[in-house]
Every structure is written in C-alpha cells, then in structure tokens.
Amino acid sequence: MNVSQTMETEEDLLTSLQIKLYHPQQRSKGMFSLLTLGRRIKQDADDPLRVGRDGQTCTLALVDQKVSRKQLSLHAYRTPQRQGMFFTIQNLSKKGRLIVNGTGLEYLERLDLPDKAMVRFGEYEMLIMREPGEAKGSFEMELDVLEVSPSTETCVCVPPRNPVMDTGFGYTEGLRFHEPSECDDTMPYHICEIFTLP
Template sequence: MHMSQTMETEEDILTNLQVKLYHPQQRVKGMFSLLPLGSRHKQDADDPLRLGRDGLSCTLALADQKVSRKQLSLQAFCTPQSQGMFFSIQNLSKKGRLVVNGSGLGYLERLDLPDKALVRFGEYEMLIVRESGEAKGSFEVELDVLEVSPFIDTCTCVPDRSPVMDTGSGYTDGLKSHEPLESDETLPYHT
C-alpha cells in the first residue's frame, strides 16, 4: 500500500471527545486556569490523554493540590467489529477512587466508556461525550466548564422538596460513610 493511501485526509472526520468539568468551588479557586477551555485540540490516538496536576506528565493539568499528580487517563482504541474509535478510562491515582457511571475504579483499574459517561474523583465531576468520526490516527478534544453539576440531570426531584441524588452506589466522593444517601421521612429513624 502506498503512503498516500494510509494517510488521513482533510475530509476524514475526527472523533470528538467532549470533556465538560465541574467543581463546586471552581469560580473561587481557578483550578481550570491551566486548561485550554473553549477550544478543540487534536490528539494522537496512540498517546493517552492524561489529567492530573503535573503539567509535565499530563496532557491536561488542574491547578489543585488535592488532585493526584496523575489522576486519570483516557486511551483511544478500535475494535475489529466496529469502524469507530472508542475510549477507555483508567484510574492513575494511588490515593483516590474514580467513579464512572456509578462503578468505582481503584488504582490502575480500567473501564471502557460508553458514548456518554459521568465521572467523579474527589469533588470533581466530568461529563464525557463521544461523537464518532472516521479518522483512526487522531481525535479532537474539546474542553469546557459546566456551571452546574452534571449529576443534577440524573437526580430524582420530589414536588415541593429539594432534589435527591440517586447515584446508584454507596460511594460518596471518598467519604467513608455507611449511611444512606437518601431517606424516607415516613419511616422511623433508629440510632
């Protein structure tokens, strides 16, 4: 095969990975100041997209000392059964747990991402959306900040009351609480 037949052309549509971040104190701390927000950048598919506080070893750096030096990695992959590019997420933090759509990942554990994923580590929340493309050699990353938590869309609201989040797991952002995330006020409370 000639080199010109294997190269991507300008007409090849790149897979777009939209990463939308949220932190409850994002306006105060400026933790997203190191990120190229509001723009798309091209990423080689064979290079993992790393997020953490270390700007030298991570593609995306967060200005927050509570974040691990290397927090997580997004890796592109293809399968023989499909023509699209897909992504897996891996927890690179030895101290922190990563929660993806309600499933917890420990250190070095990996999970294939669906087209839309809700990710949580510490107080950070991410909405990751994949828009399929044709190109195999690279993809686009689009970073943005959300004004409200992406988990609000997944909560159950009761009329005349505040929203009650249904996370589907007993894990609460690194807190080692064994208490229920929600309660029924019609049931007696026993201590």
C-alpha cells in the first residue's frame, strides 16, 4: 500500500501563529476569559480562524458586546510559486473598519497577512507573527494577552513610502493620531512605523 507523499507525519513542523492581544480595559472587563491562553492549539488549515463574540462560530470568542458577532477571519493558503503556508485576513464586520499595518479594510475586504502584523479594531489590538513550517494540512496558534499596548512599543517594518513629517508633538500627544507622526527615511530598505490607537 502506497503512502501519500503529501501526508503529514508527526515530525512535520507546523506553521505557527503567535497572536498577542490587548485591550485598555482587559483587567476589569474580562473580555479574554473564553480564550485558551499560553499553550499551542492545533488548527485545521481548511477551517478559517474567526474572531468575534459568537462562541458558536468563532474560534476566538471575545466577551464584549461592542465586538461584532463575527469580527474578522484568518484564512490559510498555499501557492505553487512559494513554499509554506500563508494567511489572508478579512474584515467580517459591517460596523467598523479593520486596520492592518495602517491599511483600512471595509466589510468583506481582505489582505495578505505579512509575517508580522499589527491588527486593530475598535479598542482592540492584535499583534500577529507567523513562523513558517512544513506541514500542509494544519497549523498551530498560541494566544497571549499583553499588559501594555503593543502599538506603544512595537515597531513593524513595512516597505518604504513617502516620509511623514515630524509634527512636533510629544510622544504621549502623538497617540491621538491614526497615522505615524514621525518617520526615519534614512533606513535603506525598510522604515519603521509606530501604530497608534484611534
């Protein structure tokens, strides 16, 4: 009997998604109480990973009436041109925009997720990092809650674009803006943007 060459073995390294969550009222509101934190969870690659308040249809259920029943989803995919498993992110909420590394997504719009992404909806922030693997039928995710906003200390590298002029505001005041208030255009290949809360 022939064994398929594409069948996963116990030794196949799974692609991993590290998802770090933050909300400014997470200590008092308990919105992450339904999530399994701090351990790796295996997920079938053909099942979308959904985030929202509906515990029946969402893999990651948030206890918050301000969150849409289905807020967003992550879809795994592969391409003939590249090795590995990659992900798209889609906005499932009719109520609000989803911000991915500074790009706004309206209802049902989707975007290829880079290896490191800052995702925002409402007051929520998700830092998502992908570690490549070999397995084709599944991936794993690990959830953690951050004590401080990742936007105040995380620098996500993105392809260069026109520099943004320094506004002259102090760091704390700059948190009110949706776009970065300062840019270093001297870096040869990448620039860093600080993503801020709305």
